[in-house]
Amino acid sequence: MPRGLVGLVGANGAGKTTLFRLLLGLARPTEGTVEVCGHPVVSDPIGARGRLGYMPEHDCLPLDQSAADVVATLGELSGLPARAARQRASEVLDLVGLDEARFRPVGGFSTGMRQRVKLAQSLVADPELALLDEPTAGLDPTGREEMLVLVARLASFGISVLLATHLLDDVARVCDHVLMLDAGRLVVAGPTETLLHQTGKFTVEVNAGVGRLTRALTERGLTVVAGEAAMDGEAGAIDVVVGPDAEPVLDTIRDVLADLGLPLHRLSSRAASLDEAFSGGGEL
Amino acid sequence: MTEVRAARGAVYDRGYRPYDGARGGRRAAVLALYKASIRRAIGLRRTWRQKVLPFGLLAVVSIPAAVNVGIGYATRNSPLEGFSFFTYREYVGVSSSLLLFVAVCAPDVICPDRRQRVLPLIFARPLTGSDYVLAKLGAIGTIVFAFSFLPQVLLFVGQTLVSKDGSLEYVKDNADVLWKVPVAVLALAAYYAALSLAVSSLTARRVVAGAAVFGVTIISSIVAAILHEADAVGGRGPLFNVLGLPLLVRDLIFEGHLHEESDLAGVAGAGALAVAVYFAVLALSVGVLLWRYRWAEP
Numbered sequence: 001m002p003r004g005l006v007g008l009v010g011a012n013g014a015g016k017t018t019l020f021r022l023l024l025g026l027a028r029p030t031e032g033t034v035e036v037c038g039h040p041v042v043s044d045p046i047g048a049r050g051r052l053g054y055m056p057e058h059d060c061l062p063l064d065q066s067a068a069d070v071v072a073t074l075g076e077l078s079g080l081p082a083r084a085a086r087q088r089a090s091e092v093l094d095l096v097g098l099d100e101a102r103f104r105p106v107g108g109f110s111t112g113m114r115q116r117v118k119l120a121q122s123l124v125a126d127p128e129l130a131l132l133d134e135p136t137a138g139l140d141p142t143g144r145e146e147m148l149v150l151v152a153r154l155a156s157f158g159i160s161v162l163l164a165t166h167l168l169d170d171v172a173r174v175c176d177h178v179l180m181l182d183a184g185r186l187v188v189a190g191p192t193e194t195l196l197h198q199t200g201k202f203t204v205e206v207n208a209g210v211g212r213l214t215r216a217l218t219e220r221g222l223t224v225v226a227g228e229a230a231m232d233g234e235a236g237a238i239d240v241v242v243g244p245d246a247e248p249v250l251d252t253i254r255d256v257l258a259d260l261g262l263p264l265h266r267l268s269s270r271a272a273s274l275d276e277a278f279s280g281g282g283e284l
Numbered sequence: 285m286t287e288v289r290a291a292r293g294a295v296y297d298r299g300y301r302p303y304d305g306a307r308g309g310r311r312a313a314v315l316a317l318y319k320a321s322i323r324r325a326i327g328l329r330r331t332w333r334q335k336v337l338p339f340g341l342l343a344v345v346s347i348p349a350a351v352n353v354g355i356g357y358a359t360r361n362s363p364l365e366g367f368s369f370f371t372y373r374e375y376v377g378v379s380s381s382l383l384l385f386v387a388v389c390a391p392d393v394i395c396p397d398r399r400q401r402v403l404p405l406i407f408a409r410p411l412t413g414s415d416y417v418l419a420k421l422g423a424i425g426t427i428v429f430a431f432s433f434l435p436q437v438l439l440f441v442g443q444t445l446v447s448k449d450g451s452l453e454y455v456k457d458n459a460d461v462l463w464k465v466p467v468a469v470l471a472l473a474a475y476y477a478a479l480s481l482a483v484s485s486l487t488a489r490r491v492v493a494g495a496a497v498f499g500v501t502i503i504s505s506i507v508a509a510i511l512h513e514a515d516a517v518g519g520r521g522p523l524f525n526v527l528g529l530p531l532l533v534r535d536l537i538f539e540g541h542l543h544e545e546s547d548l549a550g551v552a553g554a555g556a557l558a559v560a561v562y563f564a565v566l567a568l569s570v571g572v573l574l575w576r577y578r579w580a581e582p
Contacts, residue, residue, distance in 0.1 A: 054408035076316035126303035
C-alpha cells in the first residue's frame, strides 16, 4: 500500500474490518505476511501498533470523561509521558476543532463531536499510519464535509491514512489511491485518478449508421459501450471509453465518422465515477 | 466623516506538530492503564458523586481504629472492666465493608470498558490481553490493600502514641505486627481483587456484576454453613466459604495455625487445605480473566 491517503472500499462483509484487525495484530493471517510501515505484524504486533492510530466505526468513547481526559489517557496508553500526553491531547483536540469543548464530558457531545474525538485519539501519539473506519458515519452533510477536510489534511502532516468506507464519493474526493475488497479478495487497486481516467467516456450520437460506427471503432481497437438502441435502429448513441490520453481516441472517432460519412449529432465527454470503475472491475 | 476603527486580531492555525519526544513501550502502557484504573475506582477526575463511596467506605473502615485509639487514650490511667480492644488480626478483613467496596469498584473499572466498547481503542495500543488483566488486578489490588492497610496504620500509630508503657515499648512488644499485617492485608487484597474482577469480567453491566460478586460470596457462605452443620465433607465445609477463605489464611499468617474459634479447628490438615483452596480460587480467578481477554493476545 503506498503512502498517502488510501481508500479501502467494499460492501459489508468484504473484509475491511478484518484487514484492520490484521494490521493491528488482533487477527492472524492464514497465510502470507503482514507488514506495517516495514514492521512485521505477526512476529511483533505490539511494535506494529506503536506506529498505528485507529479510529473505530462504532461508538467507543467513555461517556463520563472529558474529551481531554479521554485523549490524554489514550495518549499515555500509547506510551507518551503523562505531561506530553496532556499537551498532545490539547493540540489534537484543537486541530479537530474541539478546543473549547475539550473539558466537557463526551456523553454530552453530538455525533459529529464524538467522531472528532475519535479522530483526535487516533492522532494523539503521532502515528505513521492512521486506520480510519467510516469516519463520516452518522454525520450530516456539513459534518461529513468538515471531517473529509480534516482527513485530507492528514497527508500534509506526514500521516498516511487508510480510510475504510462504503461511500465512493468520500474516496474520490480525498484519496490518492483506492483498494477495493470483495469477499476478502482485492479486486481493484490503483491511483484514484488513473481509475477515473480509465472509466472516462465520450458519448457519440449519430443520426444514422450507429451499428457501422460501433463495428468500425471496435476494429480500430477502441472499447465501445453501446446504448439501449445502439444495436437496433440506425440512429443512436454509444459511449467510447477513454484512457489517460483522450487525443488519439478523439482523432480515431473523427476519422471513422469521416470515412463512413456518418451524420454526427453530438459528441460530449462524460465525467467518470468510481462506481463505474468498480462495477467494471477496473484494474491496473 | 466618521472614522471607523477596524477590529484588530489574528487567527493562528497552529496546524499539526509531529511528536519526537520520549515514547514508552508496553511497560509504560501497562503503568498508564494501572494509574487510569485507580483514578477511576476512587473517583479522581470525575464528579464528586463518584468519590463519595470509596472515601466514605475508607472512613467507615477507619472508625474502629479511631474508636480503639480514643478509648485507649481515655482509659489509659483507669482501664475499663469487661472491655477488650480488638486485635490487629481481627482488624484485618472487615469483610462486609471490603466486600461492598470491591463489589462497587471492581465492576466500575472493568465493565464500562466492555459496555462502552472502549476495548478496541485500548488494544490498538501496545498492550496485550494479559497486560490489561495485570493492570486491572494491580489497580484493584492496590486500592483494596490501601483501604485495608491505612486503618491498620492509623490503629498502630494511635496505639503507639497512647500506650501507657511508652511508644518505644509498644513498638518492641508488637514488632511482629509490622510484617504480619502487610502480608495478611496483601493476601486479602490479591484475593478480593482477583475474585471480584473475574466475576465482573463476565458481564458488561456494573449492577449485574456487583450483584454477582455479592451473590458468589453469600451463596458460598450459605453452602459452607450448610455443609458445616451437616458435618459433611469431613468437617471441611468452611473451605467452601469464598468470603471467609482469606481470613483463614490471615490466621495462619498471624498465629501459624487456624484460630481456635475457627470452624475448622481440629480438622486434620485444614490449614494446608485452606492455603491450597485459597491459591486455587486465586488461580481460577486469574484464569477466568485471561480467558475473557484472550482475543487481544497477539
